[in-house]
Amino acid sequence: MKEQLQTPELAAVEVDVEGGDLSRSDVILKGALAAGAIYGSAMVSPFVRKALAMSESGDVGILNFALTLEYLEAKFYEEAKSRAKASGELKSLVNLLAEDEQQHVEALTATVKKLGGKPVAEPKFNFEYNDTAGFLKLAQTFEDTGVSAYNGAGPMIKSKEVLAAAGGIVQVEARHAAAIRLQNKEEPAPDAFDSPLSEKQVLKAVEPFIV
Amino acid sequence: MSELKQLKDPVSRRRFLAVGGSSTALAAFLAACGGDSGTTTNDTTAAMGSGGGTSETAQFGKGDVGILNYALTLEYLETAFYADVVKSGLFKGAELETIRKFGREEAEHVQALTAAVKSLGGKPAPEPKAEFPLKSAKSVLELAATVENLGAAAYLGQAANIESPEVLASALAIHSVEGRHAATLNTLLGESITPDGAFAKPADVNTVLESVEPFLVE
Numbered sequence: 080m081k082e083q084l085q086t087p088e089l090a091a092v093e094v095d096v097e098g099g100d101l102s103r104s105d106v107i108l109k110g111a112l113a114a115g116a117i118y119g120s121a122m123v124s125p126f127v128r129k130a131l132a133m134s135e136s137g138d139v140g141i142l143n144f145a146l147t148l149e150y151l152e153a154k155f156y157e158e159a160k161s162r163a164k165a166s167g168e169l170k171s172l173v174n175l176l177a178e179d180e181q182q183h184v185e186a187l188t189a190t191v192k193k194l195g196g197k198p199v200a201e202p203k204f205n206f207e208y209n210d211t212a213g214f215l216k217l218a219q220t221f222e223d224t225g226v227s228a229y230n231g232a233g234p235m236i237k238s239k240e241v242l243a244a245a246g247g248i249v250q251v252e253a254r255h256a257a258a259i260r261l262q263n264k265e266e267p268a269p270d271a272f273d274s275p276l277s278e279k280q281v282l283k284a285v286e287p288f289i290v
Numbered sequence: 291m292s293e294l295k296q297l298k299d300p301v302s303r304r305r306f307l308a309v310g311g312s313s314t315a316l317a318a319f320l321a322a323c324g325g326d327s328g329t330t331t332n333d334t335t336a337a338m339g340s341g342g343g344t345s346e347t348a349q350f351g352k353g354d355v356g357i358l359n360y361a362l363t364l365e366y367l368e369t370a371f372y373a374d375v376v377k378s379g380l381f382k383g384a385e386l387e388t389i390r391k392f393g394r395e396e397a398e399h400v401q402a403l404t405a406a407v408k409s410l411g412g413k414p415a416p417e418p419k420a421e422f423p424l425k426s427a428k429s430v431l432e433l434a435a436t437v438e439n440l441g442a443a444a445y446l447g448q449a450a451n452i453e454s455p456e457v458l459a460s461a462l463a464i465h466s467v468e469g470r471h472a473a474t475l476n477t478l479l480g481e482s483i484t485p486d487g488a489f490a491k492p493a494d495v496n497t498v499l500e501s502v503e504p505f506l507v508e
Contacts, residue, residue, distance in 0.1 A: 175482075175484070178488070179488040180488075182489070183488060186489070226466050229462075230459070230462045230463055233449070233458060233462045234455035234456075234458045234459045235455075239450040240450075242449060242450045243446075243449065243450045244489070246446045246449045246450070246462070246465065247446060247489040247490045247491065247492070248488075248489060249465070250442055250446055250465060250468075250469040250490035251486075251488055251489065252466070253467070253469035253470045253473070254469050254470065254472065254473035254476075254484050254490075255473075255483070256470060257469070257470035257471075257473040257477075257483070258473055258477060258483045266391065267388075267470050267471075267474040268392065268395060268467050268470035268474065270467070271394070271395035271396075271399060271464075271467060272398070272464060272467060273462075273463050273466040274463065275459060275462070
């Protein structure tokens with residue numbers, strides 16, 4: 080790792096943008112911040128910002144990427160109201176999640192427009208599951224992926240207002256993830272750090288559900 | 291103090307403050323945390339991220355070091371709280387395992403934040419001495435939920451103030467875990483997993499410090 084840190088930009092991009100290759104974010108702290116220790120953080124940060132800025136499509140691009148994920152989740156839970164055969168506590172949870180994701184879609188659409196961008200069109204989705212267990216398994220994948228997607232995109236967001244808004248959404252995604260995991264009798268917070276995923280990794284994860 | 295109203299914890303804030311044990315001089319604690327104990331701004335716009343340079347966390351150090359030390363102080367309190375709860379004998383079985391797990395994760399946050407402060411050339415904040423009221427399983431779960439919801443809101447309140455993308459990446463990775471903890475405890479209590487609705491609300495530094503003050507001892 081130390082050899083890679085010879086070029087701060089590359090080290091940082093590798094850690095931040097392709098961070099999902101590393102299993103834990105404490106690796107990010109120990110690794111990426113080592114660049115700060117060696118070169119001085121004040122010196123590293125501008126390099127990182129520049130490198131990240133070049134590698135991404137700006138806030139509108141990031142918001143549209145998030146909007147695609149929220150479209151997927153909103154549609155998934157909307158369909159689940161009639162398809163997931165949920166009852167009792169789970170039924171209430173599905174309704175809550177459907178409502179939250181729909182609100183995220185609306186907020187992201189409005190924010191893209193406010194920034195002068197064009198909101199991405201809603202893709203067509205196909206979710207394959209036959210029962211409650213199948214629904215819950217997919218839900219866990221989507222929520223965990225959503226958390227990591229926002230965590231990966233966060234450091235690339237330029238506007239502080241957009242970052243604060245994205246933070247308010249990702250925390251809700253994390254809450255959803257924990258609730259769904261409890262339904263699956265899984266650890267609600269499996270790791271001390273929610274690893275970031277790059278846009279490429281997230282798209283790869285959701286592609287099978289886009290028709 | 292309109293921020294207080296925004297803090298929709300599952301447990302009322304009044305009760306949270308009321309269960310606090312021995313009170314202490316917060317000023318002494320803050321002074322012990324090092325740094326310039328001068329101005330304490332209560333600028334909510336800074337908390338929302340439009341402030342940039344304004345530093346609510348200046349009392350913990352400059353810039354990102356101050357934010358990391360503020361987070362470290364909260365993580366120390368969470369770690370100590372869970373350790374005390376485990377020792378209290380109030381929980382067993384699955385609930386005890388969850389509490390142990392959350393406690394270990396908070397301890398990992400302490401380690402990571404300590405390393406991050408050092409990497410930035412700063413001095414890690416000292417571990418505050420704290421005492422928590424551990425009367426019944428129910429009241430402890432309520433306190434845990436309040437602490438976790440507040441912790442998540444504290445991270446959210448600082449996210450946009452962080453300058454370094456690496457520090458931000460790390461803070462975000464912790465922030466969502468605090469959100470998971472909060473939702474889990476809310477579920478155990480039969481409370482809403484998303485008390486703020488579809489968009490989680492941030493908490494500013496003063497609100498957070500006032501809330502933990504009752505648990506600090508000299």
